[in-house]
Amino acid sequence: xxxxxxxxxxxxxxxxxxxxxxxxxxxxxxxxxxxxxxxxxxxxxxxxxxxxxxxxxxxxxxxxxxxxxxxxxxxxxxxxxxxxxxxxxxxxxxxxxxxxxxxxxxxxxxxxxxxxxxxxxxxxxxxxxxxxxxxxxxxxxxxxxxxxxxxxxxxxxxxxxxxxxxxxxxxxxxxxxxxxxxxxxxxxxxxxxxxxxxxxxxxxxxxxxxxxxxxxxxxxxxxxxxxxxxxxxxxxxxxxxxxxxxxxxxxxxxxxxxxxxxxxxxxxxxxxxxxxxxxxxxxxxxxxxxxxxxxxxxxxxxxxxxxxxxxxxxxxxxxxxxxxxxx
Amino acid sequence: xxxxxxxxxxxxxxxxxxxxxxxxxxxxxxxxxxxxxxxxxxxxxxxxxxxxxxxxxxxxxxxxxxxxxxxxxxxxxxxxxxxxxxxxxxxxxxxxxxxxxxxxxxxxxxxxxxxxxxxxxxxxxxxxxxxxxxxxxxxxxxxxxxxxxxxxxxxxxxxxxxxxxxxxxxxxxxxxxxxxxxxxxxxxxxxxxxxxxxxxxxxxxxxxxxxxxxxxxxxxxxxxxxxxxxxxxxxxxxxxxxxxxxx
Ligand SMILES: Cc1cc2nc3c(=O)[nH]c(=O)nc-3n(C[C@H](O)[C@H](O)[C@H](O)COP(=O)(O)OP(=O)(O)OC[C@H]3O[C@@H](n4cnc5c(N)ncnc54)[C@H](O)[C@@H]3O)c2cc1C
Ligand SMILES: Nc1ncnc2c1ncn2[C@@H]1O[C@H](COP(=O)(O)O)[C@@H](O)[C@H]1O
Numbered sequence: 224x225x226x227x228x229x230x231x232x233x234x235x236x237x238x239x240x241x242x243x244x245x246x247x248x249x250x251x252x253x254x255x256x257x258x259x260x261x262x263x264x265x266x267x268x269x270x271x272x273x274x275x276x277x278x279x280x281x282x283x284x285x286x287x288x289x290x291x292x293x294x295x296x297x298x299x300x301x302x303x304x305x306x307x308x309x310x311x312x313x314x315x316x317x318x319x320x321x322x323x324x325x326x327x328x329x330x331x332x333x334x335x336x337x338x339x340x341x342x343x344x345x346x347x348x349x350x351x352x353x354x355x356x357x358x359x360x361x362x363x364x365x366x367x368x369x370x371x372x373x374x375x376x377x378x379x380x381x382x383x384x385x386x387x388x389x390x391x392x393x394x395x396x397x398x399x400x401x402x403x404x405x406x407x408x409x410x411x412x413x414x415x416x417x418x419x420x421x422x423x424x425x426x427x428x429x430x431x432x433x434x435x436x437x438x439x440x441x442x443x444x445x446x447x448x449x450x451x452x453x454x455x456x457x458x459x460x461x462x463x464x465x466x467x468x469x470x471x472x473x474x475x476x477x478x479x480x481x482x483x484x485x486x487x488x489x490x491x492x493x494x495x496x497x498x499x500x501x502x503x504x505x506x507x508x509x510x511x512x513x514x515x516x517x518x519x520x521x522x523x524x525x526x527x528x529x530x531x532x533x534x535x536x537x538x539x540x541x542x543x544x545x546x547x548x549x550x
Numbered sequence: 551x552x553x554x555x556x557x558x559x560x561x562x563x564x565x566x567x568x569x570x571x572x573x574x575x576x577x578x579x580x581x582x583x584x585x586x587x588x589x590x591x592x593x594x595x596x597x598x599x600x601x602x603x604x605x606x607x608x609x610x611x612x613x614x615x616x617x618x619x620x621x622x623x624x625x626x627x628x629x630x631x632x633x634x635x636x637x638x639x640x641x642x643x644x645x646x647x648x649x650x651x652x653x654x655x656x657x658x659x660x661x662x663x664x665x666x667x668x669x670x671x672x673x674x675x676x677x678x679x680x681x682x683x684x685x686x687x688x689x690x691x692x693x694x695x696x697x698x699x700x701x702x703x704x705x706x707x708x709x710x711x712x713x714x715x716x717x718x719x720x721x722x723x724x725x726x727x728x729x730x731x732x733x734x735x736x737x738x739x740x741x742x743x744x745x746x747x748x749x750x751x752x753x754x755x756x757x758x759x760x761x762x763x764x765x766x767x768x769x770x771x772x773x774x775x776x777x778x779x780x781x782x783x784x785x786x787x788x789x790x791x792x793x794x795x796x797x
Contacts, residue, residue: 233710293714294709296679296682296688296689296690296691297688297689300683320710321691321692321707321708321709321710324675324676324679324691324692325679325689325690325691326679327676327679328644328648328676328677328678328679328680328683329679329680329682329683329689330683331645331676331680331760332645332648332649332679332680332681332683332684333683335645335760336760337643337645337759337760337761338644338645338676338760338761339761340644340673340674340675340676341673341674350764351764353764355767356673357673358671358672358673358766359561359567359670359671359673360563360670360673361769362567362769363567363569363766363767363768363769364766364767364768364769365672365763365764365765365766365767366763366764366765366766366767367761367762367763367764368761368762368763368764369760369761370759370760370761370762371760371761407688407718407719408688408689408690408716408717408718409716409717409718410714410715410716411704411715411716411717412714412715413709413712413713413714413715414712414713414714414715415711415712422710422711424710425710427796428796428797452797470728470729471708471712471713473728476563476587476670477587477591477728478728480673484796485790485794485796485797495563495564496563499563499670505794505796506790506794506796508786508790509775519775520772520775521772522772522775523772523775523776523794524775524776524777524778524786524789524790524794525775525776525777525778526777526778526779526780526783526786527777527779528779528780532780533780533783536780536783537783537786537787539783540783540784540786540787541787541797543784543787544784544787544788544791544797
């Protein structure tokens with residue numbers, strides 16, 4: 224009855240979101256009186272994998288096939304299904320990210336398992352296996368009961384705080400019999416957007432600019448603010464459409480959906496299609512010169528005035544705060 | 551090459567969201583239903599472009615839905631496509647949707663199945679990958695570009711912090727997002743033609759759901775925005791630290 228959690232890594236680095244998924248699985252396992260096994264696919268270091276024990280994984284199964292270094296939904300599905308069978312597991316946890324979204328549904332179809340995509344709560348076991356998720360682009364929540372014996376859950380990153388505990392997990396090899404068909408998708412080229420900036424979907428803090436910024440030449444002030452906070456940059460659609468900023472920064476109904484702890488919207492009116500991508504953010508700060516801008520209705524904190532005057536001052540205030548924290 | 555495009559019906563983005571039956575169902579009263587934007591703007595149009603470019607012989611549209619989805623599927627046909635299939639059932643469980651589509655599609659010899667990155671109502675983004683498993687096809691998600699030559703697809707897909715170019719052999723399921731194509735508006739000729747295009751109604755395979763909606767919930771109303779001025783931004787920063795606890 225144990226739980227399998229897919230422990231994603233990118234080139235051997237386990238990120239916070241993976242620790243979060245492992246801890247989610249371990250917490251659930253504990254409440255069900257069972258244990259969680261982390262599954263690592265592709266080339267990875269033993270010592271890095273052992274660290275997953277500090278987040279509650281009782282053991283780690285490693286499928287050390289380098290063909291798994293790139294996402295392949297068929298091969299990943301086969302690997303997880305093999306682990307499920309070996310462990311006699313009933314529950315599989317992945318992240319609700321590009322990897323999880325390609326693999327978890329495939330696995331659910333194979334196992335005939337009910338799936339909740341984008342969980343933001345632990346299952347409520349008193350009512351069956353009821354999990355909360357966001358629906359209608361953040362405008363409401365639904366509570367979904369998985370009624371089948373086997374269950375697959377994808378966890379929305381950044382839903383739970385991560386606490387590192389003690390201990391290391393023993394790593395065992397898991398053999399999976401792949402065939403050529405499992406690798407019917409081949410990577411030809413990887414275009415990284417930019418080396419060291421924080422990828423938007425997993426950023427905890429986001430600074431975003433709209434048409435109120437007037438032009439790309441003014442983005443320096445937003446970059447400074449983002450840098451002072453350690454935040455990623457985003458923008459509204461017209462900003463990307465006018466090529467002021469690259470398209471991968473565009474958030475909203477047609478762009479990315481993000482759920483950071485803090486979203487600072489500068490010179491963005493707050494159209495419903497924009498809100499669709501950001502209104503699950505935990506805290507929203509709006510800076511706009513128009514007191515009637517609709518975004519203020521969705522905001523927790525607001526400042527009325529000219530962005531080009533306010534943002535540099537806010538950056539100063541953040542730097543001052545950081546200096547005090549450090550000192 | 552035969553293409554199947556999965557079309558879902560969703561409430562217009564600007565709809566007011568409300569629930570009935572003790573918060574167990576979505577109230578459609580006064581809500582305008584539209585084609586899911588990812589299906590309309592990206593999957594459907596790219597399928598039509600592939601046909602216009604000579605790579606595809608036929609483009610079929612499929613929806614799982616009751617009779618109330620017919621205006622939406624007719625609108626999709628007005629944008630383009632040779633015929634539509636409606637599987638006459640309704641479900642909130644993505645497994646049921648995928649299994650119903652798979653039950654129909656498995657004997658139809660589709661080489662390429664296109665769906666949207668997610669529906670804007672339940673925000674799952676899972677039907678495509680489920681279908682791929684059920685139809686034993688390759689799958690690539692979140693594609694922003696798709697070309698096909700000699701039975702091999704070249705696809706640009708989103709990855710964390712960038713983009714990857716993949717090559718995938720057919721048969722294949724692709725979930726589509728922005729970049730894939732430019733939205734098209736149905737013209738008069740399309741609307742007239744859609745009236746006479748075949749719309750097949752297929753009895754459901756009666757798949758058992760694996761999940762059930764227990765309830766819906768509205769988020770707590772924002773307690774009101776706290777305003778600051780350019781002169782007290784230090785206090786805003788303190789509030790973000792002490793009150794919101796986000797920095
Ligand atoms: C089907 C559909 C899908 C869409 N998808 C998306 C989407 O995914 N993402 C998205 O963002 N939009 C999307 N849109 C567009 C959306 O409706 C809005 O048009 C868009 O979000 C507006 O962008 P904006 O707020 O940057 O610009 P504007 O609406 O022009 O707002 C600019 C704001 O800046 C303020 N401002 C001006 N000068 C200053 C200054 N000096 N200092 C401070 N504030 C200032 C103004 O008061 C105003 O509120 C979509 C629209 C449709 C129809
Ligand atoms: N009822 C449906 N009928 C046909 N296709 C659907 C249906 N629901 C979802 N899809 C397809 O699957 C995609 C992803 O949906 P979802 O997994 O529900 O977010 C949509 O963009 C559609 O292409």
